[in-house]
Amino acid sequence: MSNVFSIMLVGVGGQGTLLASRILGDVLLSQGYDVKVSEVHGMSQRGGSVVTYVKYSNGEVYSPVVTEGEADIIIAFEQLEAARSLPMLKKGGKLITNTQKISPMPVITGAMNYPDDIINQIKELDVDIIAVDALKLAIEAGSSKAVNVVLMGILSKIMPFEEKIWQDALLDNVPKKAISINEKAFILGREQYK
Amino acid sequence: MSKLFLGNEAVARGLYEAGCRVVSSYPGTPSTEITEFAAKYDEIYAEWAPNEKVALEVALGAGIKGARSFSAMKHVGLNVAADPLFTASYTGVNGGVVIAVADDPGMHSSQNEQDSRHYAIAAKLPMLEPADSQECKDYIKEAFELSEEFDTPVLIRLSTRVSHSQSKVEICDRQQIELKEYVKNPQKYVMVPANARNRHVVVEERQSRLAELAETSPLNKVEIGGDSIGIITSGISYQYAKEVFGDKASYLKLGMVNPLPTKLIEDFAKKVDKLYVVEELDDIIETHCKKNGINVLGKEIFSLIGEFSQATIAEKILGDKRENVALDVNIPVRPPVMCAGCPHRGLFYILAKHKAYVSGDIGCYTLGAAPPLSAMDTTICMGASISAQHGYNVAGGEDTEKKSVAVIGDSTFMHSGVTGLINTVYNGSNSTIIILDNSITGMTGHQHNPTTGYNLKGDIAQTISIEAVCKAVGVRRVRIVDPYDLKATEEAVVEEMAAEEPSVIITRRPCALLKYVEYNPPLTVDRDKCITCRACFRIGCPSISMKDGKASIDATSCTGCGVCSQLCRFDAIVGGKENV
Numbered sequence: 165m166s167n168v169f170s171i172m173l174v175g176v177g178g179q180g181t182l183l184a185s186r187i188l189g190d191v192l193l194s195q196g197y198d199v200k201v202s203e204v205h206g207m208s209q210r211g212g213s214v215v216t217y218v219k220y221s222n223g224e225v226y227s228p229v230v231t232e233g234e235a236d237i238i239i240a241f242e243q244l245e246a247a248r249s250l251p252m253l254k255k256g257g258k259l260i261t262n263t264q265k266i267s268p269m270p271v272i273t274g275a276m277n278y279p280d281d282i283i284n285q286i287k288e289l290d291v292d293i294i295a296v297d298a299l300k301l302a303i304e305a306g307s308s309k310a311v312n313v314v315l316m317g318i319l320s321k322i323m324p325f326e327e328k329i330w331q332d333a334l335l336d337n338v339p340k341k342a343i344s345i346n347e348k349a350f351i352l353g354r355e356q357y358k
Numbered sequence: 359m360s361k362l363f364l365g366n367e368a369v370a371r372g373l374y375e376a377g378c379r380v381v382s383s384y385p386g387t388p389s390t391e392i393t394e395f396a397a398k399y400d401e402i403y404a405e406w407a408p409n410e411k412v413a414l415e416v417a418l419g420a421g422i423k424g425a426r427s428f429s430a431m432k433h434v435g436l437n438v439a440a441d442p443l444f445t446a447s448y449t450g451v452n453g454g455v456v457i458a459v460a461d462d463p464g465m466h467s468s469q470n471e472q473d474s475r476h477y478a479i480a481a482k483l484p485m486l487e488p489a490d491s492q493e494c495k496d497y498i499k500e501a502f503e504l505s506e507e508f509d510t511p512v513l514i515r516l517s518t519r520v521s522h523s524q525s526k527v528e529i530c531d532r533q534q535i536e537l538k539e540y541v542k543n544p545q546k547y548v549m550v551p552a553n554a555r556n557r558h559v560v561v562e563e564r565q566s567r568l569a570e571l572a573e574t575s576p577l578n579k580v581e582i583g584g585d586s587i588g589i590i591t592s593g594i595s596y597q598y599a600k601e602v603f604g605d606k607a608s609y610l611k612l613g614m615v616n617p618l619p620t621k622l623i624e625d626f627a628k629k630v631d632k633l634y635v636v637e638e639l640d641d642i643i644e645t646h647c648k649k650n651g652i653n654v655l656g657k658e659i660f661s662l663i664g665e666f667s668q669a670t671i672a673e674k675i676l677g678d679k680r681e682n683v684a685l686d687v688n689i690p691v692r693p694p695v696m697c698a699g700c701p702h703r704g705l706f707y708i709l710a711k712h713k714a715y716v717s718g719d720i721g722c723y724t725l726g727a728a729p730p731l732s733a734m735d736t737t738i739c740m741g742a743s744i745s746a747q748h749g750y751n752v753a754g755g756e757d758t759e760k761k762s763v764a765v766i767g768d769s770t771f772m773h774s775g776v777t778g779l780i781n782t783v784y785n786g787s788n789s790t791i792i793i794l795d796n797s798i799t800g801m802t803g804h805q806h807n808p809t810t811g812y813n814l815k816g817d818i819a820q821t822i823s824i825e826a827v828c829k830a831v832g833v834r835r836v837r838i839v840d841p842y843d844l845k846a847t848e849e850a851v852v853e854e855m856a857a858e859e860p861s862v863i864i865t866r867r868p869c870a871l872l873k874y875v876e877y878n879p880p881l882t883v884d885r886d887k888c889i890t891c892r893a894c895f896r897i898g899c900p901s902i903s904m905k906d907g908k909a910s911i912d913a914t915s916c917t918g919c920g921v922c923s924q925l926c927r928f929d930a931i932v933g934g935k936e937n938v
Contacts, residue, residue, distance in 0.1 A: 200490075231680070251682045282687075
C-alpha cells in the first residue's frame with residue numbers, strides 16, 4: 165500500500181484553520197502529490213471545535229479523514245484542542261500547538277474547569293511537542309487573525325519543501341490587503357523552529 | 359490541468375461543463391457551496407429560492423422549457439421538495455434535470471440522519487453517488503445524459519465528507535447545449551389521474567430499463583484484488599474500505615445506487631470467499647442483496663448510526679485498532695455558541711428570564727437552546743416553530759398562550775414560517791411570534807434571501823418586507839425592536855405574550871459577522887467595581903471569562919454590543935459606545 169502522510173489542523177471556529185489547510189493543500193499539490201483535504205462547515209464553525217484533515221501521498225489518497233492514532237502531525241490552534249486531538253496522533257508523531265487558551269462555554273458558565281498545565285502533561289507522555297505563543301507573534305506581525313499563518317511558518321520548517329513554495333501558496337490564499345502582515349507572520353513562525 | 363476542488367465546487371464545475379443553464383436552490387449544510395460556486399459562472403442563471411420545493415419546481419419548469427437545470431439541497435431539504443419530486447418522476451423532463459441531495463451522516467450540522475436513497479427508491483428515480491471531487495464533476499455530466507436519454511430527473515447523492523473534502527479534478531470546457539424545443543404535451547405534463555395512470559406505466563418501464571443499465575454501466579465498477587474479501591460499497595465508504603484493504607480485497611463500487619444491479623452482484627459474489635456490504639446509514643444495498651438470495655455481511659457488524667471511517671472498517675472486519683495516547687484529564691466539550699455580538703443573545707436572555715415556553719426553529723438561534731441561556735423547548739424542522747406553537751397553544755389554552763413564544767429567523771420565516779403564521783391568524787390562537795431578523799441566512803454561511811435586498815449573484819433585488827407580510831396576513835400587532843436594547847426587548851416580549859390576539863415581534867439587528875457591520879470599541883471590566891456576581895456570565899458570551907477571580911472581556915473578540923453592560927448592576931463594565 166502507498167504511504168499516506170496525515171496532518172490534522174484543530175482549533176476553535178473562527179481561528180482560520182480552513183485557510184491554513186488550503187495553503188497546505190496547495191503546497192502539497194504543487195509538489196505533485198495526491199492530496200485530500202477534509203473540512204467541516206456549518207454549525208461547528210460558530211465557535212465550536214473545528215477539525216480539518218490534510219492527507220497526501222506519492223501514490224493515491226483514498227479516505228479524506230484521519231482517525232485515532234493516524235496523524236503524523238497535529239497543528240493545534242488552541243491548548244484544549246491540542247489535548248482533545250491527542251488520541252489522533254500517531255506513535256512518534258509531532259504535535260505543534262499554539263499556547264493560547266480560549267475558554268469553551270462549559271468553562272465560561274463555571275460548569276467545568278479549564279485543565280491546568282496541558283502542555284507539560286502532554287510532554288510527560290513522551291509526545292514530541294512544539295508549543296509556541298502564536299497569538300503573540302501574530303499580533304507582533306500586525307493582526308491577531310494571523311495565528312494560522314504563524315503556525316504554517318512553523319510547519320514549513322518541519323516539512324521538506326522550499327520556503328518559496330510556501331510563500332507562493334500564501335499569496336494565492338490570503339486577501340491582497342493582508343499580504344504583508346501574513347508574510348511577516350509566516351517568517352516569525354519559521355523563526356520559532358530551530 | 360488538475361486542481362484541488364471541494365466536492366461541492368466540483369459539482370458546480372460539472373454543471374458548467376455539462377451546459378447547465380438554470381440552478382435554483384435553498385441553502386443547507388453540506389450542500390450550500392454548490393449553488394454559490396455555480397453562481398460564479400456567467401453562463402449559468404443561479405438563484406436562491408425561498409425553499410427547496412420552490413427551487414425544485416423552478417428547475418423542473420426550466421427543464422420543461424428545454425434547459426439543462428439543477429437544484430441542490432440537504433437531505434432534509436428533499437423532504438420539503440418531495441412533493442414535486444414524486445410527480446416529476448411521472449412527467450419526466452425535456453432538458454435534463456439533476457437534483458443533488460447531500461446527506462449528513464454523523465449529523466455535523468443537521469437535525470436528523472435520514473438516508474436519501476429511500477427517496478430514489480420511493481420516487482422511482484435513478485440515483486448516482488460519487489466518491490470524490492472528480493466523480494462529483496463526472497457524475498453530474500453523466501446524470502444530465504441519463505436524464506435526457508431516459509426522460510427522468512436524476513438524483514445525485516452526496517455526503518458531508520464528499521461535499522466538504524477537496525481532491526484533484528481535471529477540468530474541461532463547457533459543452534454547448536442548445537435549449538430543446540418545448541412541445542405542448544398535456545398527456546406527459548398535466549398530471550391529472552387519466553394522464554398519470556398512463557405515466558405510471560412509463561415510469562415502471564423506465565425503471566426496468568435503468569435496472570438493465572445498472573448491470574453494465576461503467577458507473578458500477580468491479581475491481582479485482584485479493585479474493586478472500588469482497589466489498590460492495592458506494593460513495594465515501596468506498597474510500598474508507600480502499601484505505602484499509604488497498605488491493606488485498608476486491609470491490610464492487612456502485613456509482614449508481616438506484617436501481618441496483620442483480621446479476622453484477624451475483625457474479626461478483628462468486629469471485630470472493632466472504633462478501634461484505636459497507637454502506638453508511640441504512641441497509642439498502644444489503645437488503646437488495648438478501649432479497650435476491652445473495653449472502654452478505656452488513657449491518658450485523660456495521661452500525662445504522664453515524665459516519666464510518668477507515669478505522670470503523672478495520673475494526674469491524676479485521677479487529678484492528680491503532681495505538682494511541684490520551685491525557686488523563688476531563689476535557690471540557692466545546693459546543694458551537696452564538697458569536698460575540700450576536701444579535702440573538704439578548705432576546706434569549708429575556709426569554710430565559712421570563713421562563714417562556716419557546717417553540718424553536720432551525721438556524722443560528724437554535725443555539726439559544728444551549729446553556730447558559732437554555733431558552734428553547736423544541737426544534738423540529740424548518741418553519742415548525744410557528745405552527746407547533748399554535749398547536750401547543752390550542753391544546754393548552756390561555757395559560758400557555760401567555761407564556762409561550764415562537765422564534766424564527768428571517769430566512770426560515772420566508773422558507774416556511776409564513777404559512778404557519780397564516781394558520782395562526784386564520785385559526786386565531788393568541789400566539790406571540792418573534793422573527794429574529796439578522797438580515798442574512800446565518801448558519802449556512804451568509805446567503806441572501808428575499809428579505810435582504812440582494813440576490814445570489816449579488817445584484818440588488820426586490821426586498822420583501824417582513825412587517826408588511828405579517829400585516830398583510832392579518833397580524834395587527836407587529837412591532838420592531840433592537841435586541842441589543844434589553845429593556846425594549848423585554849417590554850415587547852412581556853406585552854405581546856399578554857396580548858389577546860396574535861402578535862409578531864421583529865428583533866432587528868444585522869448578524870455581527872456581516873462585513874458592513876461596524877463594531878464599537880471593546881468593553882472592559884473595572885476590576886474595582888466587579889464583585890464577581892456572575893450576572894454577565896448568564897448571557898453565554900464567548901468574550902467574557904473569569905480571570906483572577908473577576909470577570910474579564912476579551913478585547914479581540916468583543917464587538918462592544920453592550921448587552922453585558924446592561925446586566926451589570928455595579929457599572930463594572932465600561933467603555934465602548936452607547937448603542938441604545
